[in-house]
Amino acid sequence: MNNIDTNCVNSLRVVGAEMITKANSGHPGIVLGAAPIAHTLFTRFVNINPNDEKWFNRDRFVLSAGHGSTLLYMILHLSGYGLTMDDLKNLRQKGSMTPGHPEYGHVPGVEITTGPLGQGIASACGMAIAEKYMGAKFNKPNFDVINHNTFVLCGDGDLQEGIAQEAISLAGHLGLNKLIVLYDSNDIQLDGEVNLANTESTEGKFKAMNWNYLKVCEGNDCNAIAKAIETAKKSDKPTIIEIKTVIGFGAPNCGESSIHGKPMSAEDVKKLRNNLGYNEPEFTFNEEVKNFYKENVINRGSKACADWNKLLNEYKKSYKDEYDMLMNFIEGKYDLSNSNDIPTWEDGSQESTRKEMGKILDWISVKMPNIIGGSADLTASTMVKGADGIFSVENPVGRNIKFGVREHAMAAIVNGITLHGGMRGFCAGFFVFSDYLKPAVRQAAIMKLPSIFFFSHDTVCVGEDGPTHQPVEHLTMFRSMPNVNLFRPADSKEMSQAMLCAFKNNSYPTVITSSRQAIPNMAETNCDGVLNGAYVVKKAKDDKYTLLSCGSELYLCLEAAKKLEAEGISVNVVSMPSMFLFDQQSDEYKNKVLPKNSKVMAVEMGATMPWFKYADYVKGIDTYGASMPIKYIFDYYGFTVDHIVEEFKQNILK
Ligand SMILES: Cc1ncc(C[n+]2csc(CCOP(=O)(O)OP(=O)(O)O)c2C)c(N)n1
Ligand SMILES: [Mg+2]
Numbered sequence: 284m285n286n287i288d289t290n291c292v293n294s295l296r297v298v299g300a301e302m303i304t305k306a307n308s309g310h311p312g313i314v315l316g317a318a319p320i321a322h323t324l325f326t327r328f329v330n331i332n333p334n335d336e337k338w339f340n341r342d343r344f345v346l347s348a349g350h351g352s353t354l355l356y357m358i359l360h361l362s363g364y365g366l367t368m369d370d371l372k373n374l375r376q377k378g379s380m381t382p383g384h385p386e387y388g389h390v391p392g393v394e395i396t397t398g399p400l401g402q403g404i405a406s407a408c409g410m411a412i413a414e415k416y417m418g419a420k421f422n423k424p425n426f427d428v429i430n431h432n433t434f435v436l437c438g439d440g441d442l443q444e445g446i447a448q449e450a451i452s453l454a455g456h457l458g459l460n461k462l463i464v465l466y467d468s469n470d471i472q473l474d475g476e477v478n479l480a481n482t483e484s485t486e487g488k489f490k491a492m493n494w495n496y497l498k499v500c501e502g503n504d505c506n507a508i509a510k511a512i513e514t515a516k517k518s519d520k521p522t523i524i525e526i527k528t529v530i531g532f533g534a535p536n537c538g539e540s541s542i543h544g545k546p547m548s549a550e551d552v553k554k555l556r557n558n559l560g561y562n563e564p565e566f567t568f569n570e571e572v573k574n575f576y577k578e579n580v581i582n583r584g585s586k587a588c589a590d591w592n593k594l595l596n597e598y599k600k601s602y603k604d605e606y607d608m609l610m611n612f613i614e615g616k617y618d619l620s621n622s623n624d625i626p627t628w629e630d631g632s633q634e635s636t637r638k639e640m641g642k643i644l645d646w647i648s649v650k651m652p653n654i655i656g657g658s659a660d661l662t663a664s665t666m667v668k669g670a671d672g673i674f675s676v677e678n679p680v681g682r683n684i685k686f687g688v689r690e691h692a693m694a695a696i697v698n699g700i701t702l703h704g705g706m707r708g709f710c711a712g713f714f715v716f717s718d719y720l721k722p723a724v725r726q727a728a729i730m731k732l733p734s735i736f737f738f739s740h741d742t743v744c745v746g747e748d749g750p751t752h753q754p755v756e757h758l759t760m761f762r763s764m765p766n767v768n769l770f771r772p773a774d775s776k777e778m779s780q781a782m783l784c785a786f787k788n789n790s791y792p793t794v795i796t797s798s799r800q801a802i803p804n805m806a807e808t809n810c811d812g813v814l815n816g817a818y819v820v821k822k823a824k825d826d827k828y829t830l831l832s833c834g835s836e837l838y839l840c841l842e843a844a845k846k847l848e849a850e851g852i853s854v855n856v857v858s859m860p861s862m863f864l865f866d867q868q869s870d871e872y873k874n875k876v877l878p879k880n881s882k883v884m885a886v887e888m889g890a891t892m893p894w895f896k897y898a899d900y901v902k903g904i905d906t907y908g909a910s911m912p913i914k915y916i917f918d919y920y921g922f923t924v925d926h927i928v929e930e931f932k933q934n935i936l937k
């Protein structure tokens with residue numbers, strides 16, 4: 284290492300240790316071990332501009348090992364992102380700008396919220412997909428207007444996660460050569476040595492998955508790290524650079540798992556300073572270090588940004604139409620306000636909502652050339668696919684991503700596409716297998732990302748496939764997740780409105796479920812009501828009783844209400860496709876839909892729990908399903924008009 288690199292790296296090490304010790308919380312191991320990696324990457328490669336944080340062609344950096352947040356905060360501080368030394372001193376404190384793990388939307392310069400290991404690297408694949416698609420679509424000879432890298436810093440734990448393996452496999456298959464993973468390979472994790480849990484060869488594994496593998500044997504050698512990154516940038520495959528580091532480098536207990544996540548004592552920080560020969564005062568980056576970052580991150584990045592703006596200006600002159608379209612992508616200008624020609628179905632016709640979902644998505648794909656996505660090997664079942672052919676090495680302008688049976692990575696990739704900007708991601712699977720991707724939906728929810736998740740086969744009506752394929756508790760799971768809008772539409776009108784709402788919104792993830800079986804399109808449903816979350820589909824003479832439902836059970840409730848009416852019992856019927864939206868309505872509206880004095884029976888083929896918020900009695904399914912043809916299912920679970928009428932009489936009229 285030359286002098287200046289040494290000074291910078293040692294400052295990052297000491298100030299990082301001081302931050303964590305002051306907070307009495309944090310992870311010194313990665314900060315001390317991986318400081319040269321982050322330093323080399325940011326001062327020599329990452330093109331970012333703190334004065335134009337959202338500069339579209341900036342390199343994306345993903346700290347997949349989110350427990351290294353301290354390192355990222357120091358780099359952002361030195362790179363002019365507005366984090367002050369006081370912010371650094373406030374690490375992990377209440378209301379601070381430097382929370383425990385990097386938080387997107389809260390800390391300037393943070394591209395993605397990380398912490399749950401594996402999510403970052405998978406979402407980085409999504410960013411690289413968006414970059415590849417947009418580059419292929421918009422670049423012209425001498426005009427590489429979309430041309431940036433996605434860099435990842437990850438650790439052993441990231442690579443152990445299943446989601447990472449799914450994503451790595453897909454990234455290799457898709458030839459995402461702008462994706463460069465820097466692997467902080469220190470042979471240590473929280474519980475001890477990595478070899479207590481791992482045997483495989485990283486090199487063999489990555490090569491087998493069509494990656495370019497490079498190794499740096501000395502993690503303190505900034506030049507060697509830089510050389511590897513240079514090589515990686517020229518690769519036609521994604522690259523992993525395995526960099527051998529020592530966890531907690533410089534600390535008395537370096538190389539041991541005890542330095543992973545335990546703040547150092549003041550005494551040990553002193554020893555660290557001694558070991559590194561470091562004499563600056565506490566919490567100090569000296570002028571030399573500050574100037575180096577100013578020159579090599581801020582100025583270098585600002586120049587790259589200015590050059591890009593010039594290039595874009597020339598592009599505008601030479602390729603006006605493409606330029607306009609690129610701007611529409613970047614600004615998300617495509618809207619669905621003119622939805623007159625959206626596919627519709629006749630009242631009274633029978634159709635599964637999954638088929639309706641697929642047709643409406645095809646229509647949206649035409650209106651919005653910036654959406655991209657697909658299914659987890661279930662296109663024929665979910666009916667969800669992207670447009671313009673399959674996205675691949677040969678056809679990088681295809682918008683249909685063949686995710687394979689990799690649900691978890693799929694959802695995190697959708698988050699990455701959406702985070703990249705310019706594009707919107709969506710994906711699909713069987714509702715029961717939403718379990719496989721829930722952590723990525725949670726990430727979207729925490730980040731308030733408008734990722735879209737479609738699920739078909741939303742009830743036990745899956746039938747013959749049996750309990751493993753029959754969702755029961757899944758609606759409860761998504762309805763209980765903060766910031767997630769779960770729609771369960773009852774027919775095509777509700778489906779179209781839910782989908783328009785999902786693609787129009789920019790501030791939260793949407794989950795839309797659909798039925799496997801055909802259900803009637805009902806004259807009583809309407810589009811406007813959907814946006815209020817719930818609405819009255821059949822008004823009774825008085826408000827004494829209400830049947831509350833959604834999805835494929837709504838029509839059963841309408842039929843049950845008719846039957847009760849014929850017996851002189853007047854019942855309101857309410858459709859509630861989105862509890863999330865209904866809960867946001869005024870008390871006045873809520874009271875109009877569900878009058879306080881009305882006795883409410885909710886009906887849904889799923890766990891009863893969420894409905895008790897609104898209902899006096901709930902008819903649901905609180906057991907796992909059973910394998911049988913669908914024609915027996917309704918009777919078996921008591922979801923027929925007669926059963927509903929009977930239970931209503933017993934539990935509401937009593
Ligand atoms: C999904 C998930 N599981 C567990 C954790 C808790 N955790 C954070 S870091 C870590 C150890 C990871 O080891 P490694 O990536 O090698 O990090 P190092 O100790 O080298 O810093 C664990 C278990 C987590 N953040 N996310
Ligand atoms: Mg490790």
